[in-house]
Amino acid sequence: MLKYLLKRLLALLPVLIGVSILVFLILHLSPGDPAQIILGPKATQQSLDALRHQLGLDLPLHRQYFQWITNVLKGDWGRSIQLKREVLPLVITRFKATAILTVFAAFIAVSFGMLAGIISATRQYSFSDRFLMFMALVGFCLPVFWLGLILQIIFGLKLGWLPVSGMYPPGQTGFGSMLPFLILPGISLATGSMAEIARMTRSSMLEVIRQDYVRTAKAKGLSQRIVTYKHALRNALIPIVTVVGMQIGFLLSGAVLVEIVFAWPGIGTLMVNGILARDFPLVQGTILFVATTYVFVNLIVDVVYAFLDPRISYN
Amino acid sequence: MQAQTNIDNLESQAAHEAHDGLEIEQLKPGQEAWRRLKKDKLAVAGGCILIAVVLVSVLAPIISTHNPNTVVNSNRLLPMGTPGHILGTDHLGRDMLTRLLYGGRISVAIGFTAVGIAMFFGITIGLLAGYYKGFFDTLVMRFIDILMAFPYVLLAIAIIAALGPGLLNAMIAISIVGIPYYARIVRGTVLSLREQEYIEAQKALGASDLRILFKHILPNSLSPIIVAATLDVGWMIIAASGMSFLGLGAQPPTAEWGVMLSDGKDFLRAAPHISLLPGMAIFIVVLSLNLLGDGLRDALDPRLKQ
Numbered sequence: 149m150l151k152y153l154l155k156r157l158l159a160l161l162p163v164l165i166g167v168s169i170l171v172f173l174i175l176h177l178s179p180g181d182p183a184q185i186i187l188g189p190k191a192t193q194q195s196l197d198a199l200r201h202q203l204g205l206d207l208p209l210h211r212q213y214f215q216w217i218t219n220v221l222k223g224d225w226g227r228s229i230q231l232k233r234e235v236l237p238l239v240i241t242r243f244k245a246t247a248i249l250t251v252f253a254a255f256i257a258v259s260f261g262m263l264a265g266i267i268s269a270t271r272q273y274s275f276s277d278r279f280l281m282f283m284a285l286v287g288f289c290l291p292v293f294w295l296g297l298i299l300q301i302i303f304g305l306k307l308g309w310l311p312v313s314g315m316y317p318p319g320q321t322g323f324g325s326m327l328p329f330l331i332l333p334g335i336s337l338a339t340g341s342m343a344e345i346a347r348m349t350r351s352s353m354l355e356v357i358r359q360d361y362v363r364t365a366k367a368k369g370l371s372q373r374i375v376t377y378k379h380a381l382r383n384a385l386i387p388i389v390t391v392v393g394m395q396i397g398f399l400l401s402g403a404v405l406v407e408i409v410f411a412w413p414g415i416g417t418l419m420v421n422g423i424l425a426r427d428f429p430l431v432q433g434t435i436l437f438v439a440t441t442y443v444f445v446n447l448i449v450d451v452v453y454a455f456l457d458p459r460i461s462y463n
Numbered sequence: 464m465q466a467q468t469n470i471d472n473l474e475s476q477a478a479h480e481a482h483d484g485l486e487i488e489q490l491k492p493g494q495e496a497w498r499r500l501k502k503d504k505l506a507v508a509g510g511c512i513l514i515a516v517v518l519v520s521v522l523a524p525i526i527s528t529h530n531p532n533t534v535v536n537s538n539r540l541l542p543m544g545t546p547g548h549i550l551g552t553d554h555l556g557r558d559m560l561t562r563l564l565y566g567g568r569i570s571v572a573i574g575f576t577a578v579g580i581a582m583f584f585g586i587t588i589g590l591l592a593g594y595y596k597g598f599f600d601t602l603v604m605r606f607i608d609i610l611m612a613f614p615y616v617l618l619a620i621a622i623i624a625a626l627g628p629g630l631l632n633a634m635i636a637i638s639i640v641g642i643p644y645y646a647r648i649v650r651g652t653v654l655s656l657r658e659q660e661y662i663e664a665q666k667a668l669g670a671s672d673l674r675i676l677f678k679h680i681l682p683n684s685l686s687p688i689i690v691a692a693t694l695d696v697g698w699m700i701i702a703a704s705g706m707s708f709l710g711l712g713a714q715p716p717t718a719e720w721g722v723m724l725s726d727g728k729d730f731l732r733a734a735p736h737i738s739l740l741p742g743m744a745i746f747i748v749v750l751s752l753n754l755l756g757d758g759l760r761d762a763l764d765p766r767l768k769q
Binding site for chain 2: 158162163166167170171174175177180252285286288289290291292293294297298301305326355391397398400401402404405409419420421423425431434436438439443446
C-alpha cells in the first residue's frame, strides 16, 4: 500500500509541473503589461522599466518561470496588485471558506444522491423510482447559479427562513452559527452532483441486484435491508466512487459561481475579482492553488478506489 | 371453417412478421437508430422543444417588434402580463420577451459552435494520436492529462483570464476545455479499431492512411461522439452563460441569458422575473438536449439501455 502511494505521488510530479507551467504561460502570454497595470496609465517609461526589472519581466521566459516557481515553492506567491497583500495567506484564508462549502455540498450530494439511487433501484419502475429519476434529470439540468437565485428568492426573501447571502470569515465562528449561511449555497452547489450520483447509484445497484449472490443472500432468508446495504451496495460502490471523484471537479468549479451568487467569501470571488481587475499575481495564485488541490483530491479518490476494489493491484 | 380461418390468419400474420423482420435486417444502422429514436417519446419531445427554441430565436425580429436594447425609463420593472410586454420589462425598461428571444440566438449559437470547435480539434487529435501512436501520442496525451488536471470551469476561467473577458473569448475558452474530452473518446476507439482485421485488409489493399482514418475508422467511432456532443451542447450553454453571469463572458447590454440573469440579481425582491426567465430558458434548452442525448444513446447503442 505504501509503495502504491509513493508511486502515485511520484506520478503526480510531472502533472504538477505541467500545471504550473500552464498557469505561468497562460498569464504571461496574455496581453497587457503587469507593470503598466500596477503603475497606472500615467507612469513614465523609466519607472515602467525599473518595475519590469524588479519583477523580472525583462528576463527570458524560461528564466522567469524558474524564478517564479522557486519563489512559489519557498512560499512567496507574490503580492496582490489590487488588495496590496501577500497572495499565499490571502488564498489560504479564502480557500478555507470554499473548502467548507465544497465539503458540505459533497456531503449532501453523496448522502442524498446515494439514498435516492438505492430507493430507485430497489423499487425499479415504481412511482418513487420514476419520480426520483425525473427529479435527478431536472437537478442535472439546472444551472447552479439560477438555482441559487431561486433558493434566495423562496427561502431568503419570501419565507425569510434563511439568510440570503454572506458568511462569517472562516475560523471566527463555530459550525453551528455558520450552518444557516451554509444551507442555501450548499444545496445549490450539491444539486447537480446529487443528481448524477443518484443516477449512477441506481444503474450500478440494478446491475448488482440481478447477480446470483444477491439472490442467494435473499434465499438464505436475510432481510431486504441487509441484502441491499450489506451485500449489494458494497459491490455497487466502485462505479459510484468514480462518479463521486469526478463530481469533486464540478463542485470546485460550481463553487466559483455559487460564491458569487451568495457573496460567499471564498477563493472563487477572489479569483473573479482578480480577473476583472487584471490582478495577475492574485489570479495566478488562486488558479494554481485550486488546480493543485484538485490534483491531490483526485489522488485521494484513486487511493480510496484501490482500497475498495481488491481487484486493483497496488503494484 | 372457423378453425381454418384462424390458422390462415396466424399464417398470414407469421408471414407478415417474417417479412417485417427481413425489412429490419435490411435497414442501415443509421436508419435503425432513427426508428428507435422516433419511438422514444421523451427524446422526440426534447428534439421538438429544441427545434422550437431555435426557430423562435431565429425569427426573433418577426415575433417581437421591440428592440432588445432600447432603454425606456418610464417602463422600468414592469411585471409579467403587462399589456404590450407579456413577460414584463427589466430594470432599464427593456422588453423581457424580446431580450429572451435575442438571447437565445447567442446562447444556443455559442453552445453549438463551442461544441463544433471542441469536436473538430478533439476528433483530429484523437484520430492522429490513436492511429500513429508513438511520440506524438505520448506528447498529446500528456498535455491532455495536464488540461484535465484542472476542474473544467476553472480552466475556462484561467483561459479567459489570459484572453480577457468577452463573449468570443469565453466561447474560445469553453471550446478548449471541451477538446480533451473528445480527443480521449476518439483515441480510445481508434486504438481498438486499428487492430481489427478489416483495417489490416484495407492496409494490405494499399489504402492511404487518410482513407482508412476518415472512411473506415471515423464512421465507426461516431456513435459515442454524437451522444457526447448532444449532451455537451447543454453543458456549454450553461458554462457560457455562467461566464457571462460572472462578468467574464458577454458584456451588458448584450441580450444574452447569462448577462440577463446577472442583471436581475440586484432586483430579486422587486422583480424576480428578470432573473427567473432567462434561467428558465437555459434550463428548458439544457433539459431538451439531455432528453435528446439520452434518447440518442439508447437508439445508437441499445445494449446500454437500462
